[in-house]
Each structure stands twice: as structure tokens, then as C-alpha cells.
Amino acid sequence: METLGHHYIVEGSGCSAEVISRVEAVEQIMVRAAEVANVQVWAISFHRFSPNGVSGVVVISESHLSVHTWPEEGYVALDIYTCGEKAKPEAAVQHALKAFGASNMHITEVTRGLDEKDKSYFHSMITWEETIPDNILNHRPRRRRRVTRRGRTRLTASSSS
Amino acid sequence: METLGHHYIVEGSGCSAEVISRVEAVEQIMVRAAEVANVQVWAISFHRFSPNGVSGVVVISESHLSVHTWPEEGYVALDIYTCGEKAKPEAAVQHALKAFGASNMHITEVTRGLDEKDKSYFHSMITWEETIPDNILNHRPRRRRRVTRRGRTRLTASSSS
Numbered sequence: 507m508e509t510l511g512h513h514y515i516v517e518g519s520g521c522s523a524e525v526i527s528r529v530e531a532v533e534q535i536m537v538r539a540a541e542v543a544n545v546q547v548w549a550i551s552f553h554r555f556s557p558n559g560v561s562g563v564v565v566i567s568e569s570h571l572s573v574h575t576w577p578e579e580g581y582v583a584l585d586i587y588t589c590g591e592k593a594k595p596e597a598a599v600q601h602a603l604k605a606f607g608a609s610n611m612h613i614t615e616v617t618r619g620l621d622e623k624d625k626s627y628f629h630s631m632i633t634w635e636e637t638i639p640d641n642i643l644n645h646r647p648r649r650r651r652r653v654t655r656r657g658r659t660r661l662t663a664s665s666s667s
Numbered sequence: 668m669e670t671l672g673h674h675y676i677v678e679g680s681g682c683s684a685e686v687i688s689r690v691e692a693v694e695q696i697m698v699r700a701a702e703v704a705n706v707q708v709w710a711i712s713f714h715r716f717s718p719n720g721v722s723g724v725v726v727i728s729e730s731h732l733s734v735h736t737w738p739e740e741g742y743v744a745l746d747i748y749t750c751g752e753k754a755k756p757e758a759a760v761q762h763a764l765k766a767f768g769a770s771n772m773h774i775t776e777v778t779r780g781l782d783e784k785d786k787s788y789f790h791s792m793i794t795w796e797e798t799i800p801d802n803i804l805n806h807r808p809r810r811r812r813r814v815t816r817r818g819r820t821r822l823t824a825s826s827s828s
Contacts, residue, residue, distance in 0.1 A: 507719065509737050511744065513676070515777060517788040548722065551710040555728050558668065561709065563724045567716050568735050569744075570724055576670050576780075581788050583672065583730075583779050585746070612789040614777070616676060618744050619737075627678040627742050628773040631792070 509619030509627065511569055513587035514599045520580050520609030527577035529554040533562055535605040536571055540564050543571070543598035545588055571598070575606075582606055587618070603638065610637050670780030670788065672730055674748035675760045681741050681770030688738035690715040694723055696766040697732055701725050704732070704759035706749055732759070736767075743767055748779070764799065771798050 525531050533552040540547050545566040552562030558578055564571040568589040575582045584602055588595040596615075603611055614633045621627045686692050694713040701708050706727040713723030719739055725732040729750040736743045745763055749756040757776075764772055775794045782788045 507737055507739065509740055509742055509744075511735075515674070515676075515779075515790065517779060517781075517790055519782075519787045548714050548716070549712040551712050551724070551726050553709050553726060555709070559729065561726055561729055561731070563712070563726055563731055563733070565712050565714060565722055565724055568720065568722055568737075570722070570733050570735075572724070572731050572733070574672075574729050574731075574750075576668055576729075578668065579670055579786055579788075581670055581780065581782075581786070583670075583748075585748075587744075587746075589735075610787055614790065614792070616775070618676075618678060619742065620678075621680075621742075625740055625742070626680045626771050627740075628796070629676065629678055629775065631775070631794075633792075635789070 508589065509621070511587055511589040511618040512593070512595045513569075513585065513616040513618050514595055515614045515616060516584040516586075516599055516603065517612045518582040518584055518603050518606055518608035519611070520607070521575070521582055522607035523577040523580060526560065526575035526582055526606055527558060529560045529562070532560040532573060532575060535602055536562060536564055536573055538605070539586065539598040539602040540566060540571055542594065542601045543586065543588055544592050544594050545569075545590075573602070582608070589619075608638055611635070669750065670782070672748055672750040672779040673754070673756045674730075674746065674777040674779050675756055676775045676777060677745040677747075677760055677764065678773045679743040679745055679764050679767055679769035680772070681768070682736070682743055683768035684738040684741060687721065687736035687743055687767055688719060690721045690723070693721040693734060693736060696763055697723060697725050697734055699766070700747065700759040700763040701727060701732055703755065703762045704747065704749055705753055705755050706730075706751075734763070743769070750780075769799055772796070
């Protein structure tokens with residue numbers, strides 16, 4: 507079975523404290539994000555913790571979505587990790603951050619489950635930052651790519667804007 | 668509340684197919700990893716998926732542990748993300764990979780929820796690779812550190828072996 511997966515690790519800033527403090531709202535946004543990602547949901551677990559904040563996960567086949575919120579800081583730590591060619595994890599990231607009301611996000615996309623046909627698995631990474639305009643979907647960020655493998659590090663910068 | 672968190676993203680190779688194909692075994696290992704990490708468990712959700720493999724998460728305060736397994740490949744995609752000064756995420760990683768029977772691991776440690784007192788959050792990363800000797804706990808890997816922030820990228824190499 508295909509091991510390749512796309513894992514978005516996101517720090518979202520400037521979020522709506524009102525939205526990200528409510529467990530029902532956060533759960534609804536993350537379940538909708540799973541639908542946007544076009545993945546099959548296996549289990550959902552969301553919790554409010556003291557004195558403030560929400561922690562939750564959506565378990566999907568071979569991967570997951572998770573979020574942890576700090577309402578007083580306007581901050582969310584979001585993970586969206588999907589496997590399979592039909593999944594749309596980046597669309598799910600955009601949906602969730604827009605719904606949280608984020609104004610800025612720092613993202614690393616980790617490509618997981620890579621191998622060189624020797625069953626020794628590794629990951630590669632791309633990191634970028636976005637400020638969120640009126641319509642985030644029309645925003646094309648600057649990206650930096652890094653691939654690490656067995657001590658070798660290649661760093662290339664490319665602008666897609 | 669403190670936003671700082673340590674998130675270990677791990678590709679584990681050479682794992683025991685017999686261990687990582689059994690949902691009960693994988694769940695037990697991950698719950699024990701949470702104990703080793705010294706964190707409070709809020710919820711547990713583990714599932715076997717067809718034709719093979721296990722997906723599961725342990726939700727803890729402000730963060731989570733997750734694993735996805737590919738028994739026929741001897742591969743696990745492991746995440747251990749903890750907040751708080753008392754947490755020991757690296758010990759949990761070592762416990763889980765040893766229990767899965769991994770012979771090799773590729774790790775990125777993401778330090779999440781960093782800011783410069785402006786409520787604009789970002790993460791930094793360190794990536795390394797380890798082969799697992801008889802006692803993994805005595806193995807000190809070579810590390811590479813990268814800090815990314817607003818388009819700036821610094822890359823430094825250091826040996827801790």
C-alpha cells in the first residue's frame with residue numbers, strides 16, 4: 507500500500523478568540539476540513555481544556571487532522587496529514603484557517619513515507635509564510651524547499667508569486 | 668498560557684510487521700509512550716484499516732500523539748507533540764520506536780508556537796537520522812538545525828556524537 511503522505515504543519519495567528527474557544531465551532535470546522543480534503547473520517551475526538559482552548563483530532567485512513575487552540579493568543583497549531591492521490595490537504599488547510607479567522611500563517615509541508623525502494627523511509631519539507639488577504643485562495647506564496655536525506659541537505663529557493 | 672510545543676515527526680523503518688499490524692499492540696505502545704512522555708491522556712482512538720495497518724491517536728492537553736502503520740513495508744509514521752516543561756517527548760519517541768522494532772528512523776523535531784512577542788507564531792526545525800543499535804537510549808545522533816522565519820533561513824550543522 508502507498509506510504510506517501512502530505513502533512514501540513516501550520517501555525518495560524520490572529521485567529522478569532524470567539525471562534526477558537528468554542529469546542530463545537532472548532533470541531534465543525536475540522537470535520538468540514540476533512541470533507542474539503544476529500545478523505546474518509548474514522549473517528550472524531552474534541553475537548554475543551556482548562557482554563558481555555560480546544561484540542562481535537564479527526565482520524566482518517568492512514569492519517570489524521572488535528573488542532574490545538576490558544577484563544578487568548580489568537581493562535582492555532584494545525585496539522586493536516588493525508589494519504590492518497592484523491593486527497594486535497596492544502597484546500598483543507600485554507601478552509602480551516604479562513605474559518606478560524608487567521609490573518610497570518612507559517613506552514614511547513616512535510617512529504618512523508620518517501621523511500622528509494624529500499625524500505626528505509628524519510629521525509630522532505632517545504633516551508634513558507636502567508637499573510638491572508640480577503641481571498642486566501644487567490645494568494646500565491648513564496649516558498650522555500652528543503653530535502654534532507656542521510657546527512658545530505660539541499661536548499662533551493664523559488665518564487666511562485 | 669504557554670504556546671511552546673515540541674513536535675517530533677518520525678518515519679520509522681524496519682519495524683516488526685507482527686507488532687505494527689495488531690491494533691491492540693500499537694494502542695498499548697502509544698498509551699505507554701504517553702506515560703513515558705509524562706502527559707495527561709484525554710482520549711484514545713485506534714483503528715485497524717483494510718487491507719492492513721493501524722491508525723491511532725492519543726489526545727493530550729494542548730497536543731497529541733499519533734501513529735499510522737504499514738506492516739507490509741515495516742514502516743510507521745509517528746508524531747509525538749507535547750507542551751509544557753514537564754513533558755518528555757523524545758523519551759516517548761525512543762520508547763515507541765524500540766517497541767515497534769524499528770531499525771532506522773528519520774526525525775524532524777519541530778518547535779511550535781514560537782513568537783517574538785508580537786502574537787505572530789512560527790516554528791523552527793531540526794532534522795536528523797538514526798540507526799538503532801542494541802540500546803537506542805545510548806545513541807547520540809548527528810543533528811542539523813534549521814530555523815526559518817519570515818523568509819530568512821539559517822542552516823547550521825553540528826555534531827553531538
